[in-house]
Amino acid sequence: MYNFTYHRPRTLAEVAQLLSANEDAKLLAGGQTFIPTLKQRLAQPSDLVDLSGIAELKGIREEGGGLTIGATTTHAEVAGSELVRRLLPALADLAESIGDPQVRNLGTLGGSISNNDPAADYPAGLVGLGATVRTSKREIGAEDFFTGMFETALEEDEIVTAVHFPKPEKAAYAKFPNPASRYAIVGVFVARTGGGVRVAVTGAAPCVFRATELENALAADFSPAALDGVSVPADGLNEDIHASAEYRAHLVKVMAKRAVAAAG
């Protein structure tokens, strides 16, 4: 680590002030991604603005029949919430599948989506459910929020404050974890909503995407068998020591079928 000045503000206004006053200031949420980066000296922020003291970024509440989850809500809080279990069990399952207990107790929703790791789980949940990201400046639809590998629509001084998830008719998440890191090699979130079927895929490509071939097949018949004849193209999918593009393409279909089966 390099030296930096640590701040723990209490309000979003203070955060905004700290960010505008210090050009190289960075936000710290659960630190599960950012602290290892600092330890390896891969980042050199002048100031670290810890979001954990801001009450308005925390918590889970029902809103318009769906769920609104504050940015600093931990994965463990989402996984363990009665409310999430009742309204959106697929999201609780997704949060439960992240990392290990230590990671889940510290890592946050806002940190995860702002980081937009191509193998992270939440992006699939947000895109699959057609969620809306609320920031200190505006509201951004999930599909517009995730713009590329480790890239989002967030501007320099923009903070994720919460995410709003509409309630689907049915939904489920199926994840094929990387045996080493347990991030997703492929994770598929399937939802049937009033607006149609959504299939969001994480892990397989540089950024979360919607699998339109699968969505079309499921729109006609929301059952695992409906996917039998469909094939997912391997072009553009990730290829690394853990999985080839071909294998990932295959897994997208298998996980999608499992998610559909689990959604019931």
Place this chain on the structure above:
Amino acid sequence: MVEKGIGAAVPRKEDHRFITGRGRYTDDINLPGQTHAVFVRSPHAHARIRSIAKEGALAVPGVIAVFTGADAQADGLGGLICGWMVKSKDGSDMKAAPHPVLAVDRVRYVGDPVAVVIAETLQQARDGAEALEIDYEELPAVAAVDAAHDGPLVHDEVPNNLIYDWELGDAAAVDEAFARAARVVTQEHIQNRLVPNALEPRAAIGVYDTGTEEFTLYLTSQNPHVHRLVMSAFVAVAPEHKLRVVAPDVGGGFGSKIFIYNEECVVTWASRKIGGRPVKWREERSEAFLCDAHGRDHVTKAELALDEDGNFLALRVTTKANLGAYMSTFSSAVPTYLYATLLAGQYKTPAIHANVKAYYTNTTPVDAYRGAGRPEASFLLETLIDKAARELGMDPAELRRKNFIPKDAFPYQTPVALTYDTGDYEATLDRALELADYEGFPARKAEAAKRGKLRGIGLSCYIEACGIAPSQVAISLGAGVGLWESARIRCTHTGKVQVLTGAHSHGQGHETTFSQLVAERLGVPYEDVEVIHGDTASTPIGMGTYGSRSLAVGGEAIMKACDKIIAKGAKIAAHLLEASEADIEFEAGVYRVKGTDKQKTIQEVIFTAYVPASYPEGVEPGMDESAFFDPPNFTYPAGTYVCEVEVDPDTGTVAIEKFVAVDDFGRVINPMVVEGQVHGGLAQGIGQALLEGAVYDETGQLLTGSYMDYCMPRADDLPSFEVHTSPGTPTATNSMGVKGCGEAGAIGAPAAVINALTDAIGQRVEMPATPERIWRAVRASAMPQAAE
């Protein structure tokens, strides 16, 4: 039997301090005036060092010194050595290239230490390391052993990167047997490279005392005396009597802490260079991946010749072994004397020949890792036999049974140099098959098929040679040192017993097991025994802990020292009891005049030895005896493992449903400690089979340099093991009848897992058998034409 003596499952003494966070590891030690070292390492697999500019680093606040390879050489520091001479089949010596403690002119693997920066704080040392300017000229590199022969030279003086071209066994007899064989079964396979991953990373603190001119090194070592020997005799850090090596609590080693590495030599030397302030270094986990010696990494072709009835006629093996960029301390012995000598396995194969070529590559040095050579041999044999069974249409258990060395054939001379002393392979096989319900397997397979799962069962009948070694045999085969152990038993006035051993415990539970031995032999309460190890200043010279040797060799030295105590005590007791020494008998801590009730406890006798009010003439006071033990033979633990797996054909995921281990470890001192050792070994063996594998790219960069990419086994990857140690056949090689249990799991498990997997999917996949490899194999089996 004494309470908490041999055979009792006594909870481990050491666990209280470990579980409550009171263990004292090297990194827990902080000395007054301590400085911090950071090593600057090569980012390239192969490069020429054009220049090193120290100024920038020295200008960083807090930086005290920067040393390079040139500084070390100028100061007369020698290099690291490989302590086992292996000769090529043409009689020439192995080609051991120089291994400087800091690279000079050339770097040869990513992580090769080039300089050390010493500063007041760790952060300042890191800042200094970052500011050190090194100009490299990159050179072409070779990482894969298959590419080594024709690859760029790692050391200019070693043509074809070939370290040795070694052989064992009778080639002519093997050729003759192959010529008349009814069937030949051939297999080519890869032994995946493993990263040891001890829980505690390596650490070292070097201190030079300017007053006494003595050096002290606190170190994560499995063999502090061997460290001292090599660092004085070869690296010339200090004369041996002026160097004290202390290995406090050590959090696991698996072999990786046997070796003498660059860093401990440098920090010890550097402390003198900076005027005697202690220099502390502790590696990062990412350094551990790059710099702790790796394990395995073979490419092998094996052929088995059989007659028409399935009797093994001969085995022919050719192996290429990757030893990395430099020859680590025992690296030469691992793919030779610890490997090819085990190729008879549990079988009476009459002719065996092995040819092993060892190569340099631009990768981390490779040396002994849990099992060291024996897992490689066992995997080869046990997967090859399974292949033979499949090709012959025979049951794999029956093919093994047919070829076992029968239990009345011991001592049995193998065609590859070893003499097995005891064993009953059929008995362990039978027990394992029964416990695994081998007979009931077809029903379980059918049931799994209904659920869309592929179920398989696999066996592995491993053997290993432990308790290395008879010194004369080891030395005649090239070892640079003897391999005995020693012990000292020091009794105190109040009848307590201190056991000083040259072995070192870093997870094996010596403090418990050795206390049980002494409690049993001397008949003193277990609680009255203290085991002291790890400090060259206080313990007798020992060769250290590896190769499952501490109990079989070190334990016997303790027994011998106990016997000397008992014998001396008999003289004192005879005097006190006014009897002749011949009439004194000793049992369970009591000296008794035969046939009478006249007796003295051992504590009374010990007290008399120190307070000799009335004392036999010519007997020295005190109760303090030492002994050395050099065993007449290795010990040969063996066993049968049965693994049952279920594969999800859609994803290639494999689950281990059942794992039965029946090990013949001879006599068992502490069943709980033994079970723990087997569990750990099985986890590592399963890790090798399914999860672990170090991957280098063509340029020599390690792609699996962290836990994000290198997969260690976790609890949820493993089943609940069924571990058994009977029937056991005690060895006569030591008085306890023990064989050693530390490595068996890692030796026997990989083949059992892979055989089960092969049985499930119809085709063997290379280790680690990752889901994608399995999925591809399943797909190939489902499409027979495509598989051709």
